[in-house]
Amino acid sequence: MSDTTLTDQQIVDTDAQLLYIGNTGTVEFDLTLPTEGKNGSTVTWASSDERWIQPDGTVHMPEYGRGDRNVTLTATVTHGDATATREFTVKVLEQANKIKVKEFFPIELSVQAGATYALPMFAAVLTDDGRLLSQRINWDDGVEHTAGEPGDVTFHGLIDGSTIDANATVHVLAEDPQTPVDATPKLNPVPLAHVRLTGDGVLAGNQQRRIEFLRTVNDDQMLIEFRRAAGLDTKGAPDMIGWDAPDALLRGHTTGHYVSALALAYAASGDETIKSKLDYMVDSLAEVQRAFDGKPGFHPGFLSAYSEFQFNELEKYAPYPTIWAPYYTLHKILAGLIDAYQYAGNETALDVASKMGDWTYDRLSKLPHEQLQNMWSMYIAGEFGGMNESLANLYAITKNPKHLAAARLFDNDRLMEPMRQHVDSLGGMHANQHIPQVIGSVKLFEQTGVPYYLDQAKFFYDSVTGHHLYALGGTGQGEMFHQPDEIGNLLFDNTAESCASYNMLKLTAELYRYFPDAQLGDYYERTTLNHIAATTDHVPEGGSMYFFPTQPGGQKSFDVENSCCHGTGLESHFYYAEGAYYTDADALYVRLYLNGTLDDEAGKLSVTVADATPEHVAIDVERLGRKQLRLRVPSWSVDGKVTVSVNGRAVDAAVVEAARTATGELAFSPALLGLDSFDGAHLELGFNPHMHLFATPDRPELAGVAWGPYVLAALSDETSFLDVPVDDADPDAAFEHEPGTLTFTHKATGLKFVPLSTIGFEHYHAYVRTK
Incomplete structure (x- = not known):
């Protein structure tokens, strides 16, 4: 009942001040939000973030690990023509940690006597329901310590928000266990300024359109x-x-x-x-x-x-x-x-x-x-x-x-301690929040020589590329890593954030300097051609894809709203050649076959790549100030088949095999090719591309379809998975290749398959049911 002696404005001002919604500092329950003031006014509510508090007072607590959330509730009080507002800041607590631990992975660290050190604040666990997670630990005796005399020291703690025990063993040694090692990279990349892309291919076209946009x-x-x-x-x-x-x-x-x-x-x-x-x-x-x-x-x-x-x-x-x-x-x-x-x-x-x-x-x-x-x-x-x-x-x-x-x-224990334990506990972590940290780990190894920086980075890389990848090379669903080998159940419209691939490629280029294996070149090529190159608009307007949809009937959209992926998209098309050429004192390593020129006068390098297709590459060497030319044999060339000719003369297959290395490349010296010098040589490589499948590990009936380096998609606006029967033993038999194109027709269904980078706004299927 309103006080008749008050004006409408006095009523709303008074009722606004009299509003009470309880303790707002630690909310873990629904709120009762009054809809009527003490003097008969009407109260309506608005929430600054309805994910956590809805206007009716319903509270949704964030998952454990996502942190508490501050939400502003605004009450609008009206009576007659008068209005007043009042804001309440509400802290919604994150949910309690509900995990049940099956296995706690041992924490061990070695330190030098007399040194100060910190216990890891996170470690990996295996839960009862089979998930690998990184969990915070609250140590009984705190985090920072000083090592005493040599010997072993044990520490006890609890997993945060639980009564689950955690233990650590610290090995105190007389000598420094983290004595720096030689961190000199085995290879050095040829700087981007010495490489120019040419021709009318997808990569050169994307790069030129980006330059046109930047000028505007x-x-x-x-x-x-x-x-x-x-x-x-x-x-x-x-x-x-x-x-x-x-x-x-x-x-x-x-x-x-x-x-x-x-x-x-x-x-x-x-x-x-x-x-x-x-x-x-x-x-x-x-x-x-x-x-x-x-x-x-x-x-x-x-x-x-x-x-x-x-x-x-x-x-x-x-x-x-x-x-x-x-x-x-x-x-x-x-x-x-x-x-x-x-x-x-x-x-x-x-x-x-x-x-x-x-x-x-x-x-x-x-x-x-x-x-x-x-x-x-x-x-x-x-x-x-x-x-x-x-x-x-x-x-x-x-x-x-x-x-x-x-x-x-x-240095971030939540990410890195499980990597040092060699446990893939990435599930539940924000993918692009953490990949750049691993690039930094490689750079810190280079500058400090501390071994664990490189070890943890390589384990992270192997975990992601081995257990968290979509066919196109991207990772993450809804920006998050999920459990290892969970892909088929995560085919949605918000998969494969572009930023994550941008950073994974940077990580690959850094790691290749220390681990010169052709498999890293395979990943760089796969992700560059099928994800990054496919995320830009086909007109010079600067648009980029945020997520790459992998659900049936997906469709691209290009973001110009200054999102994170729009930002990395401004850069990423100039990194194409980052993984193309490396050198050491003895050799030039060709990792990617990109139409264009390499010209480094100081490095005594002048090389042209032309007519590069999955079947054939031509390489003209004007000058090569190295003893060897090392050429990557792509994993998609069936059975590692490759033919080589020099100056129009076929190189004997036995010579080619003699040049093959354990790291997946051909290592040629001039003498092995019957030359006095590489200078002036014309080489041609022939590869053996075929159809192959990227089956999802959790749903093997679903697969991405590829030919050579290109991941293909079926063009269809159907919103259910397409049945595209393919014999795993002979995938080529199911498709007809249209001569002179990268278009393939599935014989039984008539579906057209094309490379992801060529798709504009057509609906497509990145995965199909092959069996």
């Missing part, structure tokens, strides 16, 4: 939020959209990708217009960094498109979406600047990046180890991209020990 980008628009945050003139630029909009918490990340894209595009093309745009971006970012310096609340070296607020809140464990991965955005900016220096020689970029590295160290080195681990294990909020990679790269240039120390502050 408004640089001042890319800089608007940086200038706005620093109080500088925004030069009348329009606002950014999507994830970089003025109120978006990830604003600035696309600008970092854009700087990298310009640097890579310049390296891949030598285009001076692109170089001018890059220099303008770097000079402008340097101006922003100078403008921040000395402002209240900003510390020297800071550079971003917003204040230090999100970094402050992360240290208080603010969850997503209260904040959104501030170090992720910082990484994109830092990586772009380092790329500007490495690919285009911009010294200003190095200066700005170096100051950012100092800022990072100065901030994070003050935090306890346990706090850092808590931050990096947070879902999305703690995502930091490849900060460890970029800081290690920065150290390689500057040799500033602060930059290397900063890189190591991003």
Whole structure:
């Protein structure tokens, strides 16, 4: 009943203040939200995030490991023509840890007597229902310790949120067990600036369209939020959209990708217009960094498109979406600047990046180890991209020990401890949140020589490529890793995030330097041709695919909303040649057969690849300042078959076999080919491509269909799995190859199969039922 002595406005103001919805600080139950005020007003409710609290008060607690969620409930109180609002901040707690552990994988670490060390805060477990998971451990005696005399020490703890025991054994040794080893890579990639793609193929076309798009980008628009945050003139630029909009918490990340894209595009093309745009971006970012310096609340070296607020809140464990991965955005900016220096020689970029590295160290080195681990294990909020990679790269240039120390502050137990245990506990982890961290692990091995950095990276790579891949080379469903060998049950519209493949290819290129095996070349080719090359629009508008649909009747969509995959899509088409050529003191290694030229005067290399198809490759060597030419034999060439001719003369099959190595390549010397020198030689390779299947391990009746290096899709708008009978022993018998094309017809059904990269907006089936 309303008080008749009050006006409508007084009623709503009073009733708004009298609203009570209980304890909002630790919510794990549905809320009772009143719909009527004390004085007869009407109350309606709105939620800032209906995933966790609906307007009727229904609460959905996040899964364990996803973190608590802060949600704003807004009450709108009305009476007559008067309105008042009141906001309530509600913390929804994550669910309790409900796992039942069948096996706890042993934690063992070795340390030197007298050294300080930290117990791993996560470790791998096997649950009763067969899942492998990484679980947080709360140690009885804390995390950080100092090693005493040599001998074994045991520690006890509990798995977080449970009464399940966890134990660790620390082996204290007289000598340092992590004595650095020689981290010199076996091979070095030929820099992108020495390779040019030619011809009218998919890769060269994609690259040229990306360059055309980059020329049209408004640089001042890319800089608007940086200038706005620093109080500088925004030069009348329009606002950014999507994830970089003025109120978006990830604003600035696309600008970092854009700087990298310009640097890579310049390296891949030598285009001076692109170089001018890059220099303008770097000079402008340097101006922003100078403008921040000395402002209240900003510390020297800071550079971003917003204040230090999100970094402050992360240290208080603010969850997503209260904040959104501030170090992720910082990484994109830092990586772009380092790329500007490495690919285009911009010294200003190095200066700005170096100051950012100092800022990072100065901030994070003050935090306890346990706090850092808590931050990096947070879902999305703690995502930091490849900060460890970029800081290690920065150290390689500057040799500033602060930059290397900063890189190591991003070591993440939740990901890496199970990898050191050699347990694939990736299930439940955000895929692209963690792949860049592994790239950083390889770079840290290169700079420190500490063996576990390389070991854990290789185990991670083998786990993903062996047990978490879709046929096209992508990984993850709904951005998440799932349990090993679970693919057939995860064929949906939100599979194979493009960012994940972008980073897996970077990881492959880094690992190949230490593990020069043709299988890494196979993965690089497969994912480049069938995922990355297939994710760009066919017009120069800059669109990229976020997910690659794998469900029946899937259809592509191209994102221009400045998402993460739009950002990596700006860069990825300039990385095509990253995995193509490597060298050591004795040999040139050809990993990918890309139509184009390799020209490195200082390296005494001049090579042209032409007419590259799955059946045939022509290689003209003008100059080869190496003793050997090593040529990859693709795994898709049935039975490893390959023919070789030199200067029009067939090389005897016995000679070819004599050149075959255990790592899946042909190692030719001039003498083996009957030559005095490679210079001036014309080689032709013939391969034996056939149809083959990528059956899903959990549903072997479902398979992706491929011919040679190309994964094919059936064109159909049917929304159920298509029955496409194929004899596993002879897949070729089921298809007819249209001469001179990459189109195949399934004889029994008449279905057309085409490479994924050629599909525009047609509905397709990436997987079919083959038996």
